[in-house]
Amino acid sequence: MAKPAIFLDRDGTLVEEVNYLHQPEDMRLFPNTGTALQRLKNAGYLLVVVTNQSGIGRGIYGEDDMHRVHEALQEQVGGLIDGFYHCPHLPCDGCECRKPGLKMITDAVRDLEIDLDGSWMVGDKKIDVETGRAATLQTALVLTGYGRSHRDSLEGPPDVTADDLGDAAAEILRLTSAKVVV
Numbered sequence: 001m002a003k004p005a006i007f008l009d010r011d012g013t014l015v016e017e018v019n020y021l022h023q024p025e026d027m028r029l030f031p032n033t034g035t036a037l038q039r040l041k042n043a044g045y046l047l048v049v050v051t052n053q054s055g056i057g058r059g060i061y062g063e064d065d066m067h068r069v070h071e072a073l074q075e076q077v078g079g080l081i082d083g084f085y086h087c088p089h090l091p092c093d094g095c096e097c098r099k100p101g102l103k104m105i106t107d108a109v110r111d112l113e114i115d116l117d118g119s120w121m122v123g124d125k126k127i128d129v130e131t132g133r134a135a136t137l138q139t140a141l142v143l144t145g146y147g148r149s150h151r152d153s154l155e156g157p158p159d160v161t162a163d164d165l166g167d168a169a170a171e172i173l174r175l176t177s178a179k180v181v182v
Helices: 033-042 063-076 103-112 126-134 147-151 165-176
Strands: 005-008 046-052 083-087 120-123 138-142 160-162
Touching (some): 033 046, 046 103, 063 083, 083 103, 126 138, 138 147
Parallel strands (some): 120 138
């Protein structure tokens, strides 16, 4: 049976923004990332990371480096993440997977049997909100990472604006508590 998902940007949302993060030892989770993910998982959501990783396309690091970061992230959050999807291309490549393109989301829907009705996109950038809207998801902008600087450039507010992922999770759960089935 299909379940709703929380699609999550990685850098600036789950972990502190590090320019071209590719070393697990440089990754720093925000203080309440694990708790927020556990609350969302307990409410019945699938948790899916969708992340643009142009450092791969730029030759700064390889896909193996990114996978090691994702393995470390998964370990630090106790295995709560159901899937990782990434775009390795440069912004100028014109691919379908780079946010705000929807290929990462459509691939996750296919692979994980996600019901988009009731699903959310959570991120710290304008492009995350645009991606969510294009996929007809509800959207949450967190003010960590680039969130504060991107908030004023949005065309209309997201469904939720929150200080961090913990606050976003609380608000999502408040708004949807009657809709999600575990």
